[in-house]
Amino acid sequence: MTTVRTLATVAEAVSERGHVLGGGTLLMREVNYRPETVTEILRITDASLKEIRIEMSRITLGAGVTMAAVAARAELAALAPSARSVGGPAIRNMATVGGNLFAPHPYGDFAAALLALDARVHWAGGREEEIESFLAGRDRASGLVTAVSFVPPARGGFRFRKVSRTKPKGVSLMSIAANLTLSGSRVERARIAFGAMGPTPLRAKAAETALEGKTLDEAGIARALTVATDGLAPPDDALASSWYRDRVAPVHLSRLLLERS
Template sequence: MALALQIFSTVKDANAALKSAGTRYLGGGTLVVRAANEGDISVTGLVRSTEPSLSAIDVAGGKVRVGASVTMAAVARHPELGILAKAARAVGGPAVRNMATVGGNLFAPTPYGDFAVALLALDATVTTQDGETQIDTFLDRRDASRAIVTSVGFTLPAQDGFRFLKVSRVKPKGVSVLSIAVLVERAADGTIASARIALGCMADRPMRARAAEMALVGATLTKEGIAPALAAANEGTSPATDPIASAWYRNEVLPVHLGRLLLS
């Protein structure tokens, strides 16, 4: 099946072209091109933009803005984005990371989307021509979105405040059994003042473990302190059963790996 590709110098013009039926935005192509190759006849045309801001990374005053066309490889090697290097390297092998983009990962279905899990834990914002949206809201509504994502933004956390883990059966680039990202802020007495826990593969898109987050507030990062959070980790989850793992297995191993990540 032949696909028409239209390239525009501005996001505005690319957004206008996306209004045509059957068109899809082409970022790195790791999702949409594969879908077309596998026979998705709903894709009849591809649109992309070469606007320079889409490939920019800006870090200033503790604030980060990453263009939607920035690749996983570019994130992994950026000297000021070390906290995200592990999450970026969790996406496929080198060839995939040289193509896969930050914006595209936001739309990746389970069991993919490991980088989006990290962004969810970081409470990122997602920017389109319609404005800026919190990532929680964006992920909930992403299937209905037709506006091109232009960037994501977040605040750099404290050095030891952010942690990420991908669990897979094939190292180093296997598909996820699950992925977990945690952002914790501690009070002066060492207890946890706030927590965000994001999970991949525990629903059809990245989700928050809100019950576990609430259980962590006021606790200490000790085996005893995190026990209530681990007991609540599976609340609200609906993991898939696929060739990688069963829903039962994902539910069983989630508290184990969350505990290891919190205590690491």
């Protein structure tokens, strides 16, 4: 039997054991289909978990901020496409930033966007962790994530694309996020992340390196497309085979970088 307890502050929850309820879009499925795996749910009403802080040098999103709240803020316009890619309106009104960080394959599109933004994950108690490190060890993680923060992307530098067989709100065959620092049409720095191309969102580091110093045109991105899936782990599942994902990833990365439909 699953029990639910309500806690007023993050501090109260730190020493507790149980599944933390965010929007419940994934957790309640576990309750319905595998109730033996969820014996206790912790509902935390601390207002800080739903706080959005917009500062010149950094943006902080509380773990309880919903996808709908992200999409509604003009200052977060760059992130709006990745937030809107999460389910339909009802799901976006519940799905949270913190929950998406832990979403298993093939979910986690918003986490892929945060990986491209080089976000930092904030834990209760004040500890911070780079998102790449967090994702690599999230299955072994213990503690309570309270927020994520990132440097606001340059205007026009952040791009996101979701590839799905069912539009507009199907599960991702893959998602791609790119955060580019540009000097004119030349790429000074690139950070590219793929979702649904491994057990967690993963960076395409070879493609990042291949893009730096190049122009954003077909000739300039050619090498990056060749190595687009190096270091990734495209899975075989009901949506697509590993072979198919490996073949179509460069096509969609090209469309993302060149901003083509």
